[in-house]
Amino acid sequence: MSDYVSIGVIISEKRSDRSPHGELDRNSPLVFSTRELGRSPGSMKTLKEQVPAPTDVGNALIGIRGGSELDLDLRFEAVHEGILVSGTATAQIAGECGRCLEPIEYDFEADIQELFYYEESEEFEDDDDMDQYWVVGDLIDIDPVLRSAVVTALPFQPVCREDCLGLCSECGISLNDDPQHDHEILDPRWAALAQLSDIVAEDATNDKTSDKREEK
Numbered sequence: 001m002s003d004y005v006s007i008g009v010i011i012s013e014k015r016s017d018r019s020p021h022g023e024l025d026r027n028s029p030l031v032f033s034t035r036e037l038g039r040s041p042g043s044m045k046t047l048k049e050q051v052p053a054p055t056d057v058g059n060a061l062i063g064i065r066g067g068s069e070l071d072l073d074l075r076f077e078a079v080h081e082g083i084l085v086s087g088t089a090t091a092q093i094a095g096e097c098g099r100c101l102e103p104i105e106y107d108f109e110a111d112i113q114e115l116f117y118y119e120e121s122e123e124f125e126d127d128d129d130m131d132q133y134w135v136v137g138d139l140i141d142i143d144p145v146l147r148s149a150v151v152t153a154l155p156f157q158p159v160c161r162e163d164c165l166g167l168c169s170e171c172g173i174s175l176n177d178d179p180q181h182d183h184e185i186l187d188p189r190w191a192a193l194a195q196l197s198d199i200v201a202e203d204a205t206n207d208k209t210s211d212k213r214e215e216k
Contacts, residue, residue, distance in 0.1 A: 024139045029070075030054065030146065035138040037078040039118070044077040053091055057147050062095025062104060062158045064150060074112060074142075082117040082135050089146050098157040099166035100174050110149040116140045 024031050029051035037043045055066030064070075074087035088109050095104045116133045133145065165175035170183045 024136050024141050026139065028141065028143065030143040031139055031141045032076070033138055034076055034078070034083050034135060034140060037076060037083065039078060041078055041080050044075060047072060047074045047076065047087075054143055054146070057091075057150055058093075058095070058154060059151070059156060061098055062093060062154055065092045065094040065105075068092040068094075070146075076140075079115070082115055083140055084113075084115050085140065085142060085145070086113045088112060089142075089149070091146075091150060093154070095158050097160040097164055099159055099164045100176055101167070102160045102174070102176075104158055104160055108150065108153070110146065110153065112142065112145055112149060114142075114145045 032047065036045060049072045051070050051072060053064045053066060053068045053070040055064075057064040057066075069092065071090040072087070074085055074089075077084045077086070089112055090107055090109045093104070093106050093108045096102065097104055114133060116135045118135050133140070165179060167173065168175055168181055168183070173181060175181055
């Protein structure tokens with residue numbers, strides 16, 4: 001598959017990192033402005049958009065189809081500490097079965113709920129093990145939140161169906177197409193004995209032929 005690769009560890013900004021944050025890319029389809037909320041607790045806006053899905057979201061066998069349509073249904077709500085983002089993101093998932101390598105495709109609805117803190121906010125959880133996000137200026141980037149929601153829900157070993165039989169270990173054909181497929185495998189410990197038996201049988205046949213000739 002070429003639409004995604006394993007992303008490994010998702011890296012995100014930490015609230016405990018109090019260094020100044022750089023500007024976000026306003027051209028990114030997953031960066032949104034919160035200016036109209038005015039940092040007034042209780043103000044809210046909804047967003048329903050279809051944007052291109054990011055690339056490199058998934059694991060070695062399955063992930064979001066990069067560039068496909070990503071349906072966002074989100075709510076942005078201003079609270080005292082920052083902007084609370086909640087809703088869903090529906091992505092097209094593509095991959096291959098870990099047993100038979102057949103293509104897998106389906107839509108996945110990821111639940112989104114994350115608080116983006118104002119940069120000057122002092123009310124944050126001092127926990128280095130948590131992914132924590134910022135409002136940079138008046139912008140928020142939901143890309144890392146989406147990645148976390150999708151990757152943690154994807155199967156590490158996806159299958160096309162629960163009872164997939166996989167591939168024949170000898171010739172590689174799909175056992176789903178031919179469940180009775182089989183190969184006669186001779187135990188190598190008996191191979192020499194079988195060869196010796198063939199030689200003895202051949203010698204016995206030759207001896208009988210010789211005896212008949214002598215009788216004549």
